[in-house]
Amino acid sequence: MSETARLRLTISGIVQGVGFRPFLHRLANRLALGGWVRNTAGGVELELEGSGDALEAFQKALRDSPPPLAVIEEIRCEALEKPRGDTTFSILPSEAGEGATLVSPDLAPCPACLSELADPRDRRYRYPFLNCTDCGPRFSILRDLPYAGSRTSMAAFPMCPDCTAEYGNLTSRRYHAQPDCCPVCGPRAWFCGADGTELPGDAIALAQQALAAGKLVAVKGSGGIHLACDAQNREAVLRLRELKHRPGKPLAVLCRDGAPVLPRFRGGSRAARKPAPTDCSPGKAKPGRFSGVERGRDDRRFSSLYPSACPPARRKSGRTGHTDFHKRQPSRRAGADRQRGRYGSCLLYTSPSPRDCS
Ligand SMILES: [Zn+2]
Numbered sequence: 593m594s595e596t597a598r599l600r601l602t603i604s605g606i607v608q609g610v611g612f613r614p615f616l617h618r619l620a621n622r623l624a625l626g627g628w629v630r631n632t633a634g635g636v637e638l639e640l641e642g643s644g645d646a647l648e649a650f651q652k653a654l655r656d657s658p659p660p661l662a663v664i665e666e667i668r669c670e671a672l673e674k675p676r677g678d679t680t681f682s683i684l685p686s687e688a689g690e691g692a693t694l695v696s697p698d699l700a701p702c703p704a705c706l707s708e709l710a711d712p713r714d715r716r717y718r719y720p721f722l723n724c725t726d727c728g729p730r731f732s733i734l735r736d737l738p739y740a741g742s743r744t745s746m747a748a749f750p751m752c753p754d755c756t757a758e759y760g761n762l763t764s765r766r767y768h769a770q771p772d773c774c775p776v777c778g779p780r781a782w783f784c785g786a787d788g789t790e791l792p793g794d795a796i797a798l799a800q801q802a803l804a805a806g807k808l809v810a811v812k813g814s815g816g817i818h819l820a821c822d823a824q825n826r827e828a829v830l831r832l833r834e835l836k837h838r839p840g841k842p843l844a845v846l847c848r849d850g851a852p853v854l855p856r857f858r859g860g861s862r863a864a865r866k867p868a869p870t871d872c873s874p875g876k877a878k879p880g881r882f883s884g885v886e887r888g889r890d891d892r893r894f895s896s897l898y899p900s901a902c903p904p905a906r907r908k909s910g911r912t913g914h915t916d917f918h919k920r921q922p923s924r925r926a927g928a929d930r931q932r933g934r935y936g937s938c939l940l941y942t943s944p945s946p947r948d949c950s
C-alpha cells in the first residue's frame with residue numbers, strides 16, 4: 593500500500609454547471625479519498641488526500657472519462673507537503689475572486705428528464721422547467737461567476753423539501769443541480785392575452801390553442817423571446833412577416849420531434865442527407881438544429897408545406913424543441929386540431945428584432 597499524500601488540483605475549461613463537482617465527489621468516494629472541491633472564479637479547485645495509488649487512479653479517471661458535458665482545458669497538479677487526515681470528501685461553497693472561467697451553454701433536455709416529463713406518475717409530469725445536472729438552463733440564468741444557485745435567477749425560487757433532499761443526495765442525478773426545481777417550488781408558465789392580462793388555465797395549452805386559431809404568440813422561455821405562428825397558416829405567416837418587416841427572407845421553423853417534414857429537410861441535397869441532429873441531445877452545440885433542402889425540385893414540395901413561410905432560398909433551417917418548455921409543443925390536444933387541418937406540425941419561430949411589432 594502506497595503512502596498517504598495530499599494533492600491540490602486546479603482545473604479550467606467548461607467545468608461549472610456540467611455536473612463536475614458531483615462527478616468528482618462520487619469518484620473520490622469510490623477511491624476512498626478525502627478532501628474537498630469548490631468552484632472558483634477560474635474553474636474548479638480541489639484537494640485530495642489518500643493513498644498514492646488512489647490519487648493516481650483519480651487523475652487517470654479525470655483525464656480519461658470526465659463528465660460528458662465538461663470540456664477540460666487544463667489540469668494543474670500540486671503536491672502539498674503534509675496530509676491533514678481528511679478521510680471524507682465534501683463540496684465547499686463556491687469562492688469568488690479574480691479569474692475567468694468558461695460558462696456552459698444551456699443544455700437540451702436529457703433522456704431521463706424527458707421521460708419524467710412524459711410520466712403521469714412523476715411529480716414533474718408536464719412541468720416545463722425540469723432539469724438535472726446533465727441538462728437545463730445555465731448561461732441564460734447566470735448572473736455572476738463562479739456558478740452557484742445563489743448567483744442565478746433561480747435564487748428567487750427556494751427549493752421545497754423534496755428538491756432539497758434530491759439536491760443533497762449523492763446518489764441522486766440532481767445532486768448539487770443548481771437550478772433544481774419542481775411544480776411546487778419552481779417557476780411557472782403563464783399566458784397573457786393581447787392586453788397583457790393573465791388568462792386562467794394551462795399556459796402552454798392556451799398558447800397551443802391560440803396558435804391553432806391562427807394567432808401570433810410571443811413565447812418567453814429561459815433563453816429569450818421568440819415570435820411564433822402556425823407555419824401552415826398563410827394569413828398568420830403573412831401577418832408575422834408584416835410585423836417583422838421581413839416580406840421574403842426565409843424564417844426559421846420549429847418542428848415537433850418526428851414531424852413528417854423532418855425527412856424532407858434531409859432529402860434535398862447530399863449534405864442534407866447526412867443524419868441531422870433532429871433530436872435534442874445534451875452537449876450538442878446547437879441542439880435540435882437542422883437544415884437542408886436546396887432550391888429546385890424539392891423546394892416546390894417544401895413550399896406546399898409552408899405557404900409563404902419559407903420562400904425559395906438556397907437553404908432552409910429550423911429546429912426541434914430545444915428545452916422542456918418547447919418539448920411540450922404541440923400537445924395531443926393540438927394534434928387533434930392538426931387532424932382537422934388547423935394546426936401544422938411546424939411553427940414559424942423567429943426572434944423579434946427591436947423594430948418588430950412597432
Ligand atoms: Zn436532465
Ligand SMILES: [Zn+2]
Pocket residue numbers: 751752753754755756773774775776777778
Ligand atoms: Zn421542488
